[in-house]
Amino acid sequence: MNQELLPAVGPDRVPCCEPLVREPLPPAGADELAPLFKALADPMRLRLLSLVACHDGGESCVCDLLAAFDVTAPSVSYHLKVLREAGLISSERRGTWVYYRVNPEVMARMSAVLAPRPAGLAGEGRLPSGAQDRPGNA
Amino acid sequence: MNQELLPAVGPDRVPCCEPLVREPLPPAGADELAPLFKALADPMRLRLLSLVACHDGGESCVCDLLAAFDVTAPSVSYHLKVLREAGLISSERRGTWVYYRVNPEVMARMSAVLAPRPAGLAGEGRLPSGAQDRPGNA
């Protein structure tokens, strides 16, 4: 089941990784990144991702995850699907159970995009001293 | 205008920063983080954030930002509000223009939460060897 429906950005494709604060994110990059952040834009999905990542062995089955939440199984299944289609996790069936594990490259990429600029680079400390009379102080 | 309506998580309050993959994110932490990721869950907001961050002087006025998009002013204003209420950016009026700048601490926190576990720690390489017959290999 793993990567049958290739996610827009997955462990295979590693496009833009530049920090957001370094140069203006091009529209195409934004279109690629937004679905990743959207996948994390929910408390339950954040916890699911964390639970899977922290689980012993690096993976956990749905039944384990289900126990941590006060919702129905379809709801958990829905959120796992969102994470999977975003490329953040992969699933594998072994016997009766389905196991999920994280794709650390994707998380690393998201982390890198948000990373602060290494201190002391261009545009960092410069105050817009004479900006009172002109909007675009360029 | 800056921080009048205190965001749930802003530059002032710096709660959980642990990497997601290190220990299970508690529900409260997930509730705090999700709105931050939700604020970035849109291509336009990602670009807005990047544009503001990269702009000379560390800030830019709405008129500059507006020029970069093919939408109406209310739409840009709406997305800036989303970013502002999440605590990712702050606004300040100077004369006719309103300037936005990023809150780097918040971005740094999000980056830290997604950061990979420093290689070679517990649970990293352990394969679920005998997991065929038991779901929770704990």
Add this chain to the structure above:
DNA sequence: ATCTTGCTTCAAGATGTGTCAAATTAGAGA
């Protein structure tokens, strides 16, 4: 005071999201 520009807020409509119950698929075992 009036006009003009920059930006935000409002109201309304189209689209997307998250939840559940019910139905469905997949595999293990008797």
Add this chain to the structure above:
DNA sequence: TCTCTAATTTGACACATCTTGAAGCAAGAT
């Protein structure tokens, strides 16, 4: 085979999000 458990899919509903035109507000210019 038939049955049981694990997990997903489907359908329906309530609710949130995003867009726009129109209106409103703030500050500078005339």
